[in-house]
Amino acid sequence: MPDGQNEFLLEMRGISKRFPGVLALDRVNFEIRPGEVVALVGENGAGKSTLMSVLGGIYQPDDGEIIWDGAPVTVPDVRAAQHLGIAHIHQELMLAPNLDVAGNVFLGREVARPIVRTLDRDAMEKSARHHLDRIGVRNIDPAHRTDLLTTGQRQMVEIAKALSFRARLVVMDEPTSSLTLTEVGHLHGVIRELKRQGIAVVYISHRLDEIFGVSDRVIVLRDGRRVATFATASTNHSEIVHAMVGRELTDWHPPRTYERGSVLLDVCELVTEGADGPNSFELYRGEILGFAGLVGAGRTEVMRAIFGTSRITGGRVTLRGEPYSPRSPQEAIRAGVLLAPEDRKLHGLVLDMSVQENITLPSIRDYSRWKLINKKKEREVAQAEVTRMRIRTPSLGQRTGNLSGGNQQKTAMAKWLARTPTVLILDEPTRGIDVGAKVDIYDHMVRLASGGLGVIMVSSDMEEVLGMSDRVAVMHEGRIMGLLEGKESITEENVMTLATGGRLEN
Amino acid sequence: MKKEAGMLAVLFLIGAFIALTSDGTFLTVYNLQNVGKHTALLVIFAIGEAFVIISGGIDLSVGALVGFAAVFTVMVSTGALFPWLNLPMVAAVPLTIGLCSLIGFVQGQLVSRVKLAPFIVTLAGMMIVGGFTQVITEGRSVGFRGQHATFANLADTSFLGISVPFWVLLMVLPVALYLLHFTVFGRYVYALGGNREAARYSGVPTHKVEVAVYVVSATTAGIAGVLYAAYLPSLSYTTGIMYELYAIASCVLGGCSLMGGQGTILGVLIGGAIMRVLRNGINVFVLWPGTPREFRLSSNYEKFIVGLVILTAVIIDVVIKRINARRANR
Numbered sequence: 014m015p016d017g018q019n020e021f022l023l024e025m026r027g028i029s030k031r032f033p034g035v036l037a038l039d040r041v042n043f044e045i046r047p048g049e050v051v052a053l054v055g056e057n058g059a060g061k062s063t064l065m066s067v068l069g070g071i072y073q074p075d076d077g078e079i080i081w082d083g084a085p086v087t088v089p090d091v092r093a094a095q096h097l098g099i100a101h102i103h104q105e106l107m108l109a110p111n112l113d114v115a116g117n118v119f120l121g122r123e124v125a126r127p128i129v130r131t132l133d134r135d136a137m138e139k140s141a142r143h144h145l146d147r148i149g150v151r152n153i154d155p156a157h158r159t160d161l162l163t164t165g166q167r168q169m170v171e172i173a174k175a176l177s178f179r180a181r182l183v184v185m186d187e188p189t190s191s192l193t194l195t196e197v198g199h200l201h202g203v204i205r206e207l208k209r210q211g212i213a214v215v216y217i218s219h220r221l222d223e224i225f226g227v228s229d230r231v232i233v234l235r236d237g238r239r240v241a242t243f244a245t246a247s248t249n250h251s252e253i254v255h256a257m258v259g260r261e262l263t264d265w266h267p268p269r270t271y272e273r274g275s276v277l278l279d280v281c282e283l284v285t286e287g288a289d290g291p292n293s294f295e296l297y298r299g300e301i302l303g304f305a306g307l308v309g310a311g312r313t314e315v316m317r318a319i320f321g322t323s324r325i326t327g328g329r330v331t332l333r334g335e336p337y338s339p340r341s342p343q344e345a346i347r348a349g350v351l352l353a354p355e356d357r358k359l360h361g362l363v364l365d366m367s368v369q370e371n372i373t374l375p376s377i378r379d380y381s382r383w384k385l386i387n388k389k390k391e392r393e394v395a396q397a398e399v400t401r402m403r404i405r406t407p408s409l410g411q412r413t414g415n416l417s418g419g420n421q422q423k424t425a426m427a428k429w430l431a432r433t434p435t436v437l438i439l440d441e442p443t444r445g446i447d448v449g450a451k452v453d454i455y456d457h458m459v460r461l462a463s464g465g466l467g468v469i470m471v472s473s474d475m476e477e478v479l480g481m482s483d484r485v486a487v488m489h490e491g492r493i494m495g496l497l498e499g500k501e502s503i504t505e506e507n508v509m510t511l512a513t514g515g516r517l518e519n
Numbered sequence: 520m521k522k523e524a525g526m527l528a529v530l531f532l533i534g535a536f537i538a539l540t541s542d543g544t545f546l547t548v549y550n551l552q553n554v555g556k557h558t559a560l561l562v563i564f565a566i567g568e569a570f571v572i573i574s575g576g577i578d579l580s581v582g583a584l585v586g587f588a589a590v591f592t593v594m595v596s597t598g599a600l601f602p603w604l605n606l607p608m609v610a611a612v613p614l615t616i617g618l619c620s621l622i623g624f625v626q627g628q629l630v631s632r633v634k635l636a637p638f639i640v641t642l643a644g645m646m647i648v649g650g651f652t653q654v655i656t657e658g659r660s661v662g663f664r665g666q667h668a669t670f671a672n673l674a675d676t677s678f679l680g681i682s683v684p685f686w687v688l689l690m691v692l693p694v695a696l697y698l699l700h701f702t703v704f705g706r707y708v709y710a711l712g713g714n715r716e717a718a719r720y721s722g723v724p725t726h727k728v729e730v731a732v733y734v735v736s737a738t739t740a741g742i743a744g745v746l747y748a749a750y751l752p753s754l755s756y757t758t759g760i761m762y763e764l765y766a767i768a769s770c771v772l773g774g775c776s777l778m779g780g781q782g783t784i785l786g787v788l789i790g791g792a793i794m795r796v797l798r799n800g801i802n803v804f805v806l807w808p809g810t811p812r813e814f815r816l817s818s819n820y821e822k823f824i825v826g827l828v829i830l831t832a833v834i835i836d837v838v839i840k841r842i843n844a845r846r847a848n849r
Contacts, residue, residue: 322720346722360720363713365780374710375721377703384702428721 020083022047022213023068023099023182028077030063030237037063039237040077045182048211050204052224052245055234055257056447061217064234065184069101070094100175101184108167110160115141117159118174144173147210148203165196172203176212183207184215187445189223193307193473194509201227221250222476233257257448269459271483274298277333277467278350278436280319284327287314288491291328296436296467301458303482304471306512311491312471313355316438320352321345333435346375349435353426353442355471361425364414368406369395371413371424376432398427403453419450426454430461437461440471455481475505487511522774522836526789529832533793537800544803552682554799556674559688560746562791564762565769566695567739569787570732572770573699575712575779576630576637578733579763580644581740584619586759587652588744591615593661593754600655608670616741622648623737627730645763653756660755663748674750684746691739695784698735708732712779768829769794774836797825 021044030038038060045051053061066072068079070088078085081097088094094101108117115137116123124133124140134156141155150169159167168188175183185204189197204214204227216228224231225245233241233256241256277298282291288311296302304312317323319330321339330337332348339345345352354360362371372395380390395409402423406416413424422442429437439458443451458481462468472478478485485497487508494511497503507517538545545551564581571578594600596611606614622644629640663671673683681689699705707728710718719725747758767777773790775782798821 320720342720343722343724352720354720359714360716363710363717363780365713366709370706370709374706374718374723377706381703384704385697386701386703386706 020047021045021080022049022082024080025064025068026078026080028064028067028074028079030060030067030072030074035237037237038067038074041234041237041239043232043239045213045215047181047213048208049230050208050214050216050228052216052218052228052231053234054218054221054224054231054253056449059234059257059447060237061234062186063237065101065186065215065217068094068099069184095178095180098179098181099184100178100180100182101186102168102171102175102188103186108159108170111158113156113158114145114153114162114170115155117170118144118155118177120174140177141173144176145169147176148172148206150203163196164191165193165199168192168196168200169203172207180212182213182215184217186217188216189218189220194512195307197223220474221253224253225250254448269463271301272299273483274300274465278319278337279331280315280328281330282328283315283318283325283330285314285318285325286323287311288318288488290315290492292488292493293328294486294493294496296469298465298467299462300483301462301468301470301481303478303485304469304488305473305475305478305482305485305508306488307473310488310512312488313440314491315488316352316440316469316471319345319436320350320438346432349433350438351375351429351432351434351436352438353429353440355440355444357421357425361428362413362421364412366413367410368399368404368413368416368424369409372398372427372431375428379432394431398431401430402427402457419446422446423450423453426457430457434466436467436469438469438471441473442470443472443474443477451477475508478508479503479505523783523786523789526773526786526793530789530793530796533796533800537796537803541800541803545800548680550799550803552677552680554795555685556682556750557799558792558795559682559684560674560743560750561762561765561769561795562788563684563688563691563746564736564740564743565766565773565787565791566691566784567736568763568766569770569773569775569782569784570695570699570708570735571637572767572775572777573712573779573782574708574729574732575715576729576732577641577767577777578626578736579638579641580622580626580648581736581766582759582762582764583645583649583652584622584737584740584759585744585747585762586754586756587648588615588619588741589747589751589754589758590652590656590661590756591618592745592748593663594655597661597663597666599661608667612745615745616738619741619744620734620738623734623740624730626737627733630733631726631729649756649760656756658756660753662751662753670749671752672749674746684750687742687746691742692784692788699784704728704731709780712781714780765794768825772829772832793828794825797828 023045025041025043027040027042028038029036029040041060041064043064055061063072067074068088070090070093079088086097088097109120112120115134118141119137124136125131126133138155145153145155148169153162153166153169159170162170172183188200192200207214216224218224228245231243231245231248231253232239233253235257243253274297276295278296281293283293284291292315306312314323318325321341321344325338332350337348339348339350358364369392373391376394377386377391380387380394392409399406399409404420404423404427406420413421416424426442442454458468458470470481482503485503485508486493487495487497489512495517497507510517564585568578568581592611592615595604595606595614596608598605626640626644629635630637676683678686699708707718707723710721710723711725711728715725744759748754751758769791770782770787771777771790772793773782773786773788775787801821801824802818
């Protein structure tokens with residue numbers, strides 16, 4: 014064995030993977046040392062997930078070799094990857110919600126007592142606690158059902174599970190996409206702890222600011238090729254973005270001048286389930302009103318009440334001066350209030366339907382006579398939206414579930430634009446999508462606002478909140494803690510102070 | 520459409536196999552008319568079931584509704600329910616079908632507003648409706664017994680070489696095609712089955728659509744039931760038992776997913792036809808010409824063979840899907 018200091022734990026050499034019509038990976042090299050944290054970045058479709066799926070045994074490479082711990086290996090399936098000590102923590106956590114923490118950690122490898130073969134809960138709980146302790150997590154009881162835990166806590170359970178497999182490499186795919194800021198901080202603490210124990214971490218994230226705090230090296234993929242490698246300490250945000258997109262993105266957020274129109278939506282002392290405020294705010298024509306706050310602060314709940322999916326239990330809302338209290342999304346939509354929900358797979362799209370059918374679903378009644386769908390008109394509407402939103406799809410008849418995340422999100426937005434809205438509520442409009450699609454969506458929001466709409470943008474992405482909002486309402490534990498207005502007061506510090514329950518001076 | 524084409528090919532293959540092994544009895548006008556009649560009697564309510572299945576639900580009550588409708592039409596038109604009640608058929612038929620629709624409406628309300636599981640609501644519905652039929656017949660069989668002679672033989676009457684039940688199917692079919700594939704309502708049925716929450720967020724009146732599919736299903740069961748009254752000389756509370764399962768099987772054979780969101784009217788028609796051609800084939804099957812009756816397949820094999828075919832069909836479907844998925848991943 015040569016110089017042990019520089020010995021790689023894993024080397025992937027010349028990995029290629031072809032899918033019908035696309036070369037997803039083109040002779041990609043990847044390497045990581047024990048105890049190293051490598052950030053793997055790139056736009057959606059750049060090949061990050063495919064590369065990690067090859068490592069995880071989900072895909073077989075067409076070409077290339079994998080060297081693990083100095084010896085060539087093949088990874089025919091997921092179990093083989095686990096056996097080698099490679100753990101994968103997915104964006105959507107894979108836990109059985111009805112089982113307790115220990116049950117999840119040992120799922121598939123349950124400890125049973127001899128002869129009687131009954132589950133040895135004590136042994137499993139003890140061992141689960143040991144692994145949680147190793148990452149410094151003390152606020153999770155191994156006997157707790159996982160559905161009672163927060164997303165951040167569930168992630169800790171996944172990491173403990175990985176450790177119980179004696180993982181030496183942990184792949185985290187967008188680990189922070191649904192974490193609160195404190196949880197992100199905690200996760201980074203845990204990653205540093207893993208690093209100290211010699212465990213390597215591959216960290217995939219769209220949130221570039223995060224990788225500076227946690228990674229040693231940054232590997233950039235673009236169009237299935239490795240295009241750049243940086244030592245984190247000697248690079249910066251714009252250099253990485255430049256490598257990702259292949260062009261300089263000076264400012265992602267389109268410039269605009271904000272002209273406040275008349276009051277569109279006046280929310281007064283609103284009380285609803287999960288946000289008992291009471292909360293008051295106005296939305297003006299032509300503005301983008303950001304809603305910031307930590308996950309669980311009640312932002313989505315306020316929006317649900319305005320959209321009629323949950324009940325307004327107190328206060329009153331007026332829309333264009335008229336009393337407004339929708340009892341169903343139908344009533345809200347009829348009044349011109351539209352919501353593109355946070356979870357596009359759960360609430361936004363019918364994945365089995367075509368792009369065209371999804372886009373026209375909310376508006377189809379408008380161009381149907383005698384209940385008969387005017388298919389020609391339907392196609393025109395869908396085509397117009399696909400062009401306008403720059404949705405990349407082989408055809409209008411393509412199953413929506415086959416599109417990439419960014420294009421799905423654009424489709425979910427296009428649905429609402431096919432009906433000219435008065436108030437457009439976007440809940441986490443750019444979560445988990447690539448920079449290019451983000452810019453398209455931002456352009457669109459600005460165009461809509463300039464056209465006299467009121468746009469409400471709920472977002473957990475600080476850059477987005479700061480860059481896009483004309484005003485920002487910050488929520489904490491069900492209440493709006495403050496409304497920030499103007500470049501001087503919309504700052505990260507002010508938003509965070511309010512979001513964590515603090516108060517601003519003056 | 521690909522799936523329908525495949526099932527159509529399977530239907531023709533089965534037909535060809537039976538034609539070759541049936542000693543010439545399969546391809547007679549009489550036999551084909553007979554198969555057509557039975558296919559119609561099944562497909563009419565299988566189409567209704569398809570609306571429910573595509574919307575993501577299930578309707579177990581259709582068999583009981585077919586039986587109820589058959590028995591009820593006879594009883595209200597022959598004085599068997601109340602001696603003073605002798606409705607003419609033009610009143611008895613709409614009354615029966617209307618009652619079925621109403622039962623569907625109630626079941627739909629329970630599923631949609633009270634948010635009970637469709638399986639439970641329609642299971643209870645099946646028992647309640649079937650039990651009610653047993654109560655009003657007092658366990659005995661009923662029939663027209665000479666009254667309303669024209670109607671009683673309607674199912675065996677044909678116009679232009681096509682039996683009346685098949686004519687009814689030819690009327691139901693375009694209405695169903697129109698509703699499911701060309702209207703906003705149809706689009707909403709698919710959206711509801713594909714993703715209920717997304718449909719709700721898109722302003723789809725999910726409650727109305729959900730109630731409507733149960734009404735459609737119960738109504739088609741009523742229509743089929745009335746035709747059974749015009750077909751079978753003797754009816755009882757056992758009429759229609761298990762028919763819901765044949766309807767579901769036709770839908771599945773025809774490409775509907777029990778998860779909802781998928782399936783077509785054409786597919787259900789082909790699925791139903793496969794079921795009936797198979798049953799007929801078992802009756803006319805001969806290993807080689809001149810085999811004595813004793814060595815032919817007894818009709819007792821029907822259920823057994825149809826079950827095997829359904830299982831084979833879904834296995835093939837899954838295998839094809841996997842192969843396609845694997846090809847897509849390569």
